[in-house]
Amino acid sequence: MKTKSFYSFPEVVAHIKTARPTLFHSSQTSTVIPFEKLDGALGSETVLGNLSTIKGNLEMLSNGNLKVTGFVTWKEAKEFCLQHGREIMTSPTEELAGVLAGIATSCTGERSFGFKNLRSQIVELTFVDYEGKDVTLYADRKLECGIDLSTYQADFAHYKLYKNAPYPRLEFETDLMTGTEGQLGVIESAVLRTIEHFPETFIFMLLPRWEEDFKPHLEVFKAVQNFRTQVRACEFIDSNSLSYLPTEKNPGKNQDVIFLEIRKDEFEDIYENLLSHLTLINEDQIFEMDATKCRDLRVSVPRAIFERNSQMGVTKKGTDVQVSPERFEDLLNHYREMGKVGVAYNLFGHFGDAHLHFNFMPTPDKNDFCNAQLESLYSKVLEWKGSPFAEHGIGLLKRKFIAPFYNDHQKSVFRALKNKYDPKGQFFPEGFMTC
Template sequence: MGLNPYIKGEHMELINRYFKSYDELKEFIQSKEPVLFVSSQTSTVIPYPLLEERLASWCEKQGIEKLVLGDLTSMPSNMELLDNGNLYIKGSVNWEEAIAFCQKHGRTIKTYPTEQLACIPAGVATSATGERCFGFGTLREQVISLKFMDGEGTIHTLQKKNPLEPFPELQAYQEAYLPYQALKNGPFPRLKVETDLVIGAEGQLGPILEVELETTPYEEVRYFFIHLPCWEEDDTPHLELFQKVQAFRGNVLSCEILDKHSMQLLPEQDRLKQDRDIIFLEIRGEEEAFDDVFENLLFGFESIDDEWIFEIPEERFHQIRAGVPRAIFENNQRLGVEKKGSDVQVRQENFKDLLAFYRKGKDVGLPYFLFGHFGDAHLHYNFTPKTSQVELCNIYFKGLYDRVLKWKGSPFAEHGIGLIKQRYIRNFHSETQYKVFKALKTKYDPNNIFFPMGFMSGPFEGDFSD
């Protein structure tokens, strides 16, 4: 296992290193070299060659002379179904593998990210959620226990059942989190129980090594789509559906939207309806659950015609749902730009306001697309700009995040903060959060080697996007 320079400039080295055992990882951590851990290059935000160049440039500006990209994909991996029905995973197991493994044992995991090739520990580190959060709740609540390695090479076991050990700065922090309790993730980690220490911390206190996840008995599901007028022109049926579907959480597992602009990104054979928005519903196939949704939701609307509702095969649902973010990424890769999009979730009472602000995006004058987790009031609004148009997007999104701050919404509800989004998160963090971040870093990463440019070490001058 050697050190392979990715990028070597006059004052900065960006190095890739692979780890194959806990002992190798511990030895490296004890060397105190700054590191950013990665486990699956599945980002649809920024093309990796551009990321590497931007990362090297940013580190040089911050005086970081060397940064290791610690690749965990070669770590030993294993899956085990425990007697309690939970899934225990070790190493770089991805969601696709875990879903297939559970199904062989008559179980299924509750989290269903759109990108199933991403690794589960990385998903836990960013507190990802995915489509089935509507029916099963957040990944954070499904993590029963986990293990991570701190900045001294010590492995810690954290249990969801145990409250987080209090410390002087924590009470004010937890009180500041209260307005965000009903959301998937707040603008800063929750820090209520032990497992919250590293869920959403993006590896800043150490890499996650092992995870125990809740599962549920496998059952057949059915998929329906409802085509609606474009939300920009008339959102009355959208808002009616949004309000009514809330009463069916648990029987409806996911409630997703692809607007008409998103559908146009897909190959013609995958477009379910021209010039219409599509709402997808994933419904439990168990007879009583399905009958409840069928009789009391699907055919009980005032502004939605019964003829707008159709059933589709599961495979086609996933193919279409995953196709849109991938198409946007491929477009941005051709243009050599990062994705300019939102990951905003708001409370139900602000959903109409969020749609109204997204409607103003037309004034930016760029192609745009709306898709995401409709039932959770958590939508991804994306532009596909050329390099010369990026600043127009930045201005629009600054206005959006100013509104989200006033609404007490979540600016980044499932994809984490990382580097690119730090310019927008600063107004959501105050001395209350930074005191806690400092206390945790001092305890678990005293040399600040883990993701040293992450939000826990901020705020920083300048922007990663510059």
């Protein structure tokens, strides 16, 4: 595998001018690109181009927008904003991922419940195109790229309320770089909206195991939908996921957890108007947890699962499915059946958005069996018109599974975009747009 690290954008420009096929990357936290075993997955000429060595810069603009240039992690951006009394609205669980990479993957996270996804927070961005030129795109300008997008847009309309559709939005200029996974150019900088910071708190609810009874879970799901302006995140961690943590970190006893992020000064209001109306969860099963402890818990779960998979030598077998609220019960029922097939599993994720990560924890001999289970889930998701990969993108690992979600409208737009913005086929040529 050929690798190259870049230390400045002029170096990136010089490399782009050589037209060598390149998979540019940042922190390599993508769960859909197997960075640890890429040999054979990329073309023999493809270079792995490291952008995380480009020194980042953060600037708080006078209007409260944040300008990010080069390699900056979400953690750094978040801390920088807090120093200015501001908050970034996107909060992916993996805080060491790059902000600009987050645009490339149309990253979301727990706060998408209250603040929608990153796509809606981008004001403008600049990318390096195939000629090595800087191109600036604006979020308030319709995308006019000389390609007929009308049928593509008509198909996309169904997914407007989803965090991410099976294919990028392509409605405004900035969409060209959002969720296109670096297949049309290299993002160099971006301006993101931020909000004034108010201290937050977390409300934890202990529930029975969802496999046995998910009526209380559904009661919370329905109740929170009317509180999207106050509840910033509504997250779920099941008892199986929590079992990977040391006992002292586990807030339940063989129980599931749903937690809500709210502003501290809105606690009374939320208690009175939302929590006190829940009929299936006892008050003694509801408690407050401070932000640091909650964050620690939240990050520990996917990391523990990742480590366990690495120890077993298996690639993650997880889902990233979002369905409409009407189909949420169907999704939970389907996951319940997947839990009965004899492979260890766990479930966690963005409960309020009907977007959950079901993870098989297979031994290597169960790899193909789990893939078959996932394929059968994706055919259901297609039937339900849900979004199969609403957060982590397609990369290389999901290409096979996304294929049935594309018709000729998407394929011809992808081809036209690649011809126009990547005529030499140099930007991540193994990505989903080459179909």
